[in-house]
Amino acid sequence: MRELARRLEGEFVAVHVDLQGAAGPEDLVVELALASREHRELHKRALDVFRNALGDVTQLQARELAVQIRSTMTDWQSKANRLLDEFVANTPPVVVYFDELAILVNRLLKGHDYRVTPARVAAVDQLMSWLRAASIRHTRQIRFVIASSIGLAPVLSQAKLSATLNTFTRFHLPPWDRETASGALSALANHARIGWAEGASDAVLDRLGIHVPHHVQVFWRSLREDARQRKVFYVTRADVERVYQTHLLGSHGHLELAHYEERLSTSLGSELAELAVDLLSETAIVGALSIPSARALASESEPQALRDVIHVLIHDGYLQLERDDYVFANKLLQDWWRARHRLTHRPLAQRGTHG
Structure with a gap:
């Protein structure tokens, strides 16, 4: 999302809303207002939404501002709609990136006891229906992008609310193909001034199976550190197998892969x-x-x-x-x-x- 925002700079204004710690719709509104801080004029208009209730808040730090905004939240939907109206008025147009929306929805739906209740389903329905309505109301005025480290669709499916996503288009981001992954390994090795023995880079790709960019880089980092410790300047097929077994499948790999279980x-x-x-x-x-x-x-x-x-x-x-x-x-x-x-x-x- 950050790279997309960089490439579209000047054409669109990017607002990144991090919902990792959000517990309810009110927190989404707070984070939406705070995320505008990266853009002075947009943030000024965002604060105007709360100025009547808060007075001058321009000198407050982010967390203090969050507490103050949160205290005004008697009707989160009206505040959220007013914020979006201010975003619509901005030039260039705004792209809102909702990061970890599924974490918020999952937390709202299941609570600490992970029990789906009618009241919790209703709360999620209200949130997602608002977002769906906003995406329709502001078509071609504001772009919304949703991303999460857990799947949003399965969470909504458990609440029978899948239809709330029907205004969004799923974007599948696949792993690298073999040619791209091979080129990445060559570039990384060249930068580190380390060579590949015959068949060694292919052995990396064979071991990975599919070429998730992060996994390619994790494997390479382990190989690079191993080569530096042994004070050599090339990687062999035997090195690939040894590092795979001892590093990626060992404690080092646990640090990189444990999140799949957690x-x-x-x-x-x-x-x-x-x-x-x-x-x-x-x-x-x-x-x-x-x-x-x-x-x-x-x-x-x-x-x-x-x-x-x-x-x-x-x-x-x-x-x-x-x-x-x-x-x-x-x-x-x-x-x-x-x-x-x-x-x-x-x-x-x-x-x-x-x-």
């Missing part, structure tokens, strides 16, 4: 996250997860739990369906998951309950 609790709650870990561990160790095996692992859960968890795991890039089995979409993640859970997960076939 975010399951964020999106699903502890109970469903345990089921997700079981499903992923079975898949990683066995190599594929059959539908009967998935049902057996979910036998003690609520009937809809398996459906909801599988939806999240596919949507968020953990698993994909091949014929009638689920398999990991990411080879690095599969190898790391197997290394992490092989001591604690007992495959169904060893329990005598495999279907």
Whole structure:
């Protein structure tokens, strides 16, 4: 989002709204007002929305301003609509980037106890319906971009509110293709003045399977540091295999990949996250997860739990369906998951309950 804003500078004004810590719609309004601070004239108009209630707030620091704005929030929708009206009046036009909207929606929907209640569904419906209406009302005047580290669509599906996203177009951002990833490795190595032995960079790409840019860079960083520690200026296929096994699948890799496990609790709650870990561990160790095996692992859960968890795991890039089995979409993640859970997960076939 930051790179897109940089490329569109002059043509559009970018407002980045970080909702990582937001707990309700009122916080979205506060963060929307604060995010305009990067643009003086836009921020001045944004503050005019609250000036009658707050007086002169130009000297307040961001957090103090947030508290003051929050105190005026008797009707968050009217304040949000007035803010957007001010954004519409801006030249150049505004692009609003809502980062971690799914975190806010998930928190609003499930609370600390991860129970979906009618009251919580109504609160999410109000928020998402407002955003949908705003996107229609301000078509071609304000552009909205939504991004999150967890999937928004599966969260809304659990509340039967998927229709609130129907004014938005999904943008699929795929991993690099092999040629692009290979070019990145060449450029990184050239910059570090380190050479590739024959077949070494191909071995990196083979080990990764799919070429998520961050994973390509993590693998390269481990190889670079290993070469520097050994005071060599080239990387061999043997180096690639050794670093993959000892670094990426070891404690170093844990720091880079642990969020794949941790975010399951964020999106699903502890109970469903345990089921997700079981499903992923079975898949990683066995190599594929059959539908009967998935049902057996979910036998003690609520009937809809398996459906909801599988939806999240596919949507968020953990698993994909091949014929009638689920398999990991990411080879690095599969190898790391197997290394992490092989001591604690007992495959169904060893329990005598495999279907």
